[in-house]
Amino acid sequence: MLRITILLMMLAGPALATQEYILPTLFDVTKVATDDVLNIRAQPNAGAEIIGTLAPDATEIEVVEETGGWGRVNNGEASGWVSMAYLAYRVDVWEDDKLPDGFRCFGTEPFWGLERQADQLLLSRPDMEDDARPIQAVLGTGVFRDPMRAVVAEGITVTSTRAICSDGMSDRLFGLEAHVILHGDKPAMLSGCCSIQP
Secondary structure (H helix, E strand, C coil), X not given: CHXXXXXXXXXXXXXXXXXXXXXXXXXXXXXXXXXCCEEEECCCCCCCCEEEEECCCCCCEEECEEECCEEEEEECCEEXXXXXXXXXXXXXXXXXXXXXXXXXXXXXXXXXXXXXXXXXXXXXXXXXXXXXXXXXXXXXXXXXXXXXXXXXXXXXXXEEEEEEEECCXXXXXXXXXXXXXXXXXXXXXXXXXXXXXX
């Protein structure tokens, strides 16, 4: 029986392998000397202009997309690329039916922000006072480490889906697109992006 199981696993190849991560997720810098830095480059190649750096002990770096061994990260008001060879993914980011500690969403036209504070969602807009609503449920897809979420709070439903998203105000790019539905007498929908970097 064991021989048959091993043979089936060999024939199936990577299909039976567990995926390591789905972006966006968080990484820690690794294998960089303590007196060195990890370069952030304008394009995903080693010859591209350096637009920033990460410290050798930097943690919780959000990677929003990956191409050819390079990961896109945000640096100030811009976005750039770091070599994935120097990043170690964190296994504690996307847990079933939970939100990462740094989860927050934001948008423009109108300006709005939404962040998790303990067991509440705090909605802020320039035209109203900050509004905290108790979280009733956090729903995932059931796929291992999938970052897509739906959050149900009192009078608010939030969905965050995997998509490259611009905040419309900077050159940063994010890995989650947000839709916020406000329930009540005057229902409304807000659109924007989400980030998980603390």
